[in-house]
Amino acid sequence: MAGMSREFNELVRAIGDCKSKQEEDTIVAKEVVTLRSRVADREASSRMKELVMRMMYCEMLGHRVEFGYIHAVNMTQRQALGEKRMGYLAASLFLDGDSELLILLVNTIQRDLRSASPWDMCAALSAVTRLIGGETIPAVLAPVKDAARHPDHHVRKKAVMALQRFMHKSPDAVEEMGAILKRTLADREPSVMAAGLCGLVDEARKDPPAYANLVPSLVSILKQVVEHRLARDFDYHRTPAPWLQIRLLKLLATLGHANQRTSEEMYHVLREVMTRADCKTTIGFAIMFEAVKTVCAIYPQPQLLALAADNTSRFLTSENRNVKCIGIDALSAIVQVNAEYAAEHQMVVIDCLEDPDDTLKWKTLELLFRMTNSSNVVVVVERMAAFLAATKDHHLKQDLVAKMTSLAERYAPSNAWYMETMNLVLEKGGELMQEEVAHNLMRLVAEGAAESEEADDALRRYAAQSYLALLPKPHAPDLLIQVGAWTLGEYAYLLAPAVTPLQVVDVVCDVLERGGGGVRRGATQAFLLSALTKLMPLCTQGGTEVAQEMIEKQQSARDLRVQQRAREFAPLLHRPNLIHHVVVLDASCEDITVDERLPQLDGLVAAALRKGAQPYLSPRHRQPPPD
């Protein structure tokens, strides 16, 4: 490569040739050492551009070069455009918003923003969009706003994006942002207008009504674009400015949502976009997809929706895998407006569920989630359960857990099914669930379903049996153990005589002994301990020595909740006549009434007073302490 030293070419060759990550690490580590000495030697200044690029390499490949950052920042001060730009580029890769070197850089940026050369301004503006935020915004706000009116369109475009960056970092950063963006819509350069649209999408989402009056202009712009009124070099393979069309469609979706008047202003252009979209090309489908989403997002018009639904069929029947995949997303959008549209594509949807492509399966699950009702919930949840068991991706699991819980709570055909499903979700994804879900489950078991007492007991027996089987499993999540422990503590007696209380006590002790667990560990152990206390009085045949030892040991547990329970339960264990008052069978739903005056202690108080104790004085009547 011309202009570069032998060292650089060798570096590139070595990195290109290496066969393993370790080899690459060795090469880069050596390069970092080399660079350290190179930046300090006499030749450094004339070779700095190349040295900085080599530093970029090291950082990109995972090795930091902090000693080099200052050189990158200093290079931005040079006059030669190539060096200045390299300096800014490296700075944008090396530094973050907190860097102290940023202060130095801001000075250079301020100078370049006032430069006579639009290219210097552009270099500085690019750096602004990567590095300026929070505290550094005020230092450059005024020149950036000026740059948004600069005669050169490259400068205007970048300045508008810099302003968008400021708004991202600090929502009140630019007072007249709305006005500035509206002005860019009328810019004679399509690229500057496109930049304004980026900011408008953000601002309109914050306050749609404030931008509703832009709809006629946006519609007009979109119309001109699809009718090929932009210069040819804005085409992509004969499609006019597709990404611009898509951004306009997104903006229209926001502005037309739940607003009949603005929606009516856009129906015509949406029809035109969909009609002109070339479904022989992927980019045509991309535009079509965005149009379908927009039609579904805005105030509904039946003919337009029908057109959108028809077009969705073209996705689903396409040979192109990517198009078909997105067709499922399109269908997801449509069924939210009208579930019936999905019916005609049932076979395709079922095929997609069976497809070996995980992404397609995933998107289809998303579609099913939106299509679920009480008649198909069992099948849908079954599919989701299979996915949950198979996936290791934390985010996917979390999403599935939330979806399955939501569907189970909304459409469960029976309590037994609900319980079975929630147990499955608890087992496979318990560490990702909200505690409320566990509480709902316990409440269901406790309160029953207001059917007969036998039915309620049958549900409780079923619950107790399930948890007896689930608790001993090696990686049972905390929430599962909590629900299980509570259920067994309350209702294990229903399992007699097939399962004795002692057997249940043994299982609970094993789980307590096992330890492990995450952030919820303390609460889990507390639940297990409570369960033991409820179960032990039922073990009339003895054999509870191990459990007793465990409770006594837990009196010095690290978690205070566990300690407290252990200290309360331990003395009770030696007073069998008292324990039956504290641990009452099947009374979890009974209210505990407490007389706050504690009349049972009156005798104790009277005796103490007789012996000369001071009577109680309320705070009002107490003497103030001496100063």
Added chain:
Amino acid sequence: MIKFLILVNKQGQTRLARYYEDRMDLTADERTSQEADIVRKCLMRGEQQCSFLEYKGYRIVYRRYASLFFIVGTDEDENELAILEFIHQLVETMDRYFESVCELDIMSQLDKAHFIVDEMVVNGCILETNKNLVLAPLAVLDKS
């Protein structure tokens, strides 16, 4: 919003990486491991499978050109087909500048490759897709 745009070869070696959000939680080394991990997932997918996948909460869109994977990670707001075609537009733009681009071009002129990407994607948005306008500043740079 585009969260990142990376070029990684099939051995998992990163050739260009641009991130559009602060990733304070990852060290430089963890970042490169993640880049290699994503490419591995792309490699596991067959010809018959679509060019999209989910990774740690990101939507990934990828395209392979010879030994190099162009990978874009986005949030759920982006149009995946549009990103897919954008990648192609990026490659066509690089093709024009480097006169039929290859991995070595990107390696030996990393700065130029960055300049092209930085003209086209700003603040995680696809900004400029007109090849002439993308390459105009580079022409100025090369002349000076």
